Amino acid sequence: MKLELRGITKRFGTLVANDAIDLVVEPGQIHCLLGENGAGKSTLMNVLYGLLRADAGQILLDGAPQRFDGPGDAMRAGIGMVHQHFMLVPVLTVAENVVLGDEDVRGPGWLDMRTARRRVREISERFGFDLDPDALVGDLPVGVQQRVEIVKALARDARVLVLDEPTAVLTPQETDELMATMRRLADAGTALVFITHKLREVREVADRITVIRHGRVAGAAEPGTTTRELARLMVGRDVTLTVDRPPARPRGDGLRVDGLTVRDASGRALVDDVTLQVRGGEVLGIAGVQGNGQTELVEAITGLRAPSAGTVRLGDDDLTRAGVRAVLAAGVGHVPEDRTHDGLVGEFSIAENLVLDRSFGPPFVRRGEVRRAHLAEFARQRVDEFDVRTSSIRTQVRRLSGGNQQKVVIARELARPLRLLVAAQPTRGVDVGSIEFIHRRIVETRDAGTAVVVVSTEIDEVLGLADRIAVMYRGRVVGVVPAGTSREVLGLMMAGTPIEETDAA
Numbered sequence: 422m423k424l425e426l427r428g429i430t431k432r433f434g435t436l437v438a439n440d441a442i443d444l445v446v447e448p449g450q451i452h453c454l455l456g457e458n459g460a461g462k463s464t465l466m467n468v469l470y471g472l473l474r475a476d477a478g479q480i481l482l483d484g485a486p487q488r489f490d491g492p493g494d495a496m497r498a499g500i501g502m503v504h505q506h507f508m509l510v511p512v513l514t515v516a517e518n519v520v521l522g523d524e525d526v527r528g529p530g531w532l533d534m535r536t537a538r539r540r541v542r543e544i545s546e547r548f549g550f551d552l553d554p555d556a557l558v559g560d561l562p563v564g565v566q567q568r569v570e571i572v573k574a575l576a577r578d579a580r581v582l583v584l585d586e587p588t589a590v591l592t593p594q595e596t597d598e599l600m601a602t603m604r605r606l607a608d609a610g611t612a613l614v615f616i617t618h619k620l621r622e623v624r625e626v627a628d629r630i631t632v633i634r635h636g637r638v639a640g641a642a643e644p645g646t647t648t649r650e651l652a653r654l655m656v657g658r659d660v661t662l663t664v665d666r667p668p669a670r671p672r673g674d675g676l677r678v679d680g681l682t683v684r685d686a687s688g689r690a691l692v693d694d695v696t697l698q699v700r701g702g703e704v705l706g707i708a709g710v711q712g713n714g715q716t717e718l719v720e721a722i723t724g725l726r727a728p729s730a731g732t733v734r735l736g737d738d739d740l741t742r743a744g745v746r747a748v749l750a751a752g753v754g755h756v757p758e759d760r761t762h763d764g765l766v767g768e769f770s771i772a773e774n775l776v777l778d779r780s781f782g783p784p785f786v787r788r789g790e791v792r793r794a795h796l797a798e799f800a801r802q803r804v805d806e807f808d809v810r811t812s813s814i815r816t817q818v819r820r821l822s823g824g825n826q827q828k829v830v831i832a833r834e835l836a837r838p839l840r841l842l843v844a845a846q847p848t849r850g851v852d853v854g855s856i857e858f859i860h861r862r863i864v865e866t867r868d869a870g871t872a873v874v875v876v877s878t879e880i881d882e883v884l885g886l887a888d889r890i891a892v893m894y895r896g897r898v899v900g901v902v903p904a905g906t907s908r909e910v911l912g913l914m915m916a917g918t919p920i921e922e923t924d925a926a
């Protein structure tokens with residue numbers, strides 16, 4: 422089905438998020454939508470999906486004008502959407518999830534499980550998915566859950582499929598599989614809109630590229646365009662894709678983790694006897710496929726989770742089971758992997774979120790009074806410095822685009838002197854220009870003598886920042902390798918091959 426967006430305009434108060442945007446996606450085409458954080462990509466897709474009502478403009482499908490009063494209308498017209506945050510119910514089966522909400526789309530009486538199972542099997546077969554209709558969604562790996570989202574859209578006959586940053590939480594291998602799936606869908610005549618900040622993916626899969634800047638179409642790019650050129654088109658200037666950094670000068674004891682073990686309620690080791698040291702002035706990268714214990718390791722180091730064995734020491738301080746407040750007071754900064762859950766309070770303003778770590782003490786509170794002017798000045802400086810795109814520091818954080826929310830977290834955590842910075846997925850959802858900036862700031866933090874731990878599922882990010890790299894697999898550190906280790910060796914280690922068996926040994 423051919424999709425045409427004509428002159429779509431969407432305002433939030435005085436902010437023009439979409440300014441007369443035109444976009445044409447042909448059947449069989451993978452159309453990449455690129456743009457920096459806050460450019461207006463998600464807004465445009467939310468208009469298309471009936472989640473937002475445009476102030477002006479038209480949506481046409483195969484030439485026929487549409488009017489969507491909600492996602493139900495959009496789905497009935499053949500539009501499907503795969504979100505970054507899945508909308509699935511973990512305790513239901515694949516087939517149950519696929520029919521969930523069907524009553525809204527097809528009318529009453531459509532919760533027919535036999536048909537649902539058959540549809541899941543048919544679609545899986547047609548597109549080469551390996552998907553058991555009776556599996557519980559919560560038991561499936563992230564990449565497979567995403568396939569369920571796609572099947573759900575296809576089961577409703579989606580002929581225009583929007584994928585909004587679908588690869589942010591996928592492993593490299595899952596990403597490759599998703600790209601292959603997208604190509605098969607396109608070959609079958611689906612029109613695809615693909616939003617991503619990963620330029621490598623754009624180069625791999627795009628048939629057409631449209632760049633959006635400040636709510637307007639800034640231009641189109643041919644599929645063969647280099648990542649450097651794509652980056653320039655997106656942010657309007659040249660971007661350094663790798664940070665220049667002097668060799669590390671490790672000093673002081675820094676962080677010492679000894680025999681750390683974290684168990685779940687059933688006694689299974691999520692972190693299994695991990696021993697690591699990161700000295701002041703160096704970056705330890707922790708690479709690994711999502712879900713191999715990195716999350717729990719970070720939680721144990723930052724006081725969010727009590728380990729069942731082992732110790733966490735920072736210099737002379739014992740932080741084992743010290744709790745979040747004591748860890749914060751010891752000079753630990755934490756960029757959590759899930760910003761909406763652990764890093765921000767959506768209903769609070771940007772200014773308030775920037776001082777969440779210290780709002781109970783000076784300099785922002787004195788004799789029980791909040792010093793508003795002080796707070797505002799601090800917030801404005803941070804917003805400028807970290808290029809948080811917003812019209813006001815009083816804006817609620819949940820109204821910011823995803824990448825700009827991430828910048829608020831980073832700006833807060835890097836605003837005070839740190840002995841240890843633990844940054845998990847620090848640039849998830851962030852555009853190339855801001856990645857450059859955040860990486861530079863992490864290196865500066867290191868050079869100021871802070872011990873830095875960067876946890877990332879992106880091999881390129883780990884390679885770009887780490888002085889040493891620890892690879893985690895099933896809760897254990899399978900090896901610690903030097904900075905220059907090849908992507909291939911890291912990839913093997915991430916799949917569980919111990920270091921002795923790789924070429925790096």
Ligand SMILES: Nc1ncnc2c1ncn2[C@@H]1O[C@H](COP(=O)(O)OP(=O)(O)OP(=O)(O)O)[C@@H](O)[C@H]1O
Pocket residue numbers: 433436438456457458459460461462463464465810811820821822823824825850852
């Ligand atoms: N509900 C809302 N209320 C007010 N402003 C909003 C709302 N939703 C989005 N905005 C603003 O609209 C602009 C465009 O945001 P949008 O989420 O579309 O950007 P994006 O291109 O998807 O960015 P990212 O790459 O960071 O996800 C931003 O300035 C954002 O703050």
